[in-house]
Amino acid sequence: MLQLISFLIHGIQPFLIPICFIVAWTITILVVLSLWTAARDSVSTAKQMHQIPCTNCQFFTTDYRLKCTVHPSTANTEEAINCIDYQPKTNPYLY
Structure with a gap:
């Protein structure tokens, strides 16, 4: 059983760096887009409330x-x- 897990880890290891790179940038982009959307909605709400x-x-x-x-x-x-x-x-x- 331990040999099977070791074999799987060594087989996946070359793909871990690109996968982690893509996941990290995807999360970063989603956070920035979420902050941008929240700021845009806040500004439009503030403009309407000032009327x-x-x-x-x-x-x-x-x-x-x-x-x-x-x-x-x-x-x-x-x-x-x-x-x-x-x-x-x-x-x-x-x-």
Whole structure:
């Protein structure tokens, strides 16, 4: 049994270096692609979130219990991007 295992190890040995080389580079490429995809998705999400106008709206409050007096359920969400009741703050120094 030991001779069979020894024979198999010596038979596979010339192929181990190329196989390990390919596996190592494949893992490296997959990690880089995964990081690139995560960064790209984060940037696109951040761009979309910066389109939410709630913080500059007259009806927006800084109270966490009632963020918007007109549409409290959609305040600071993606649904608020095209809010028809958006009014810019008349006094930007409040809050």
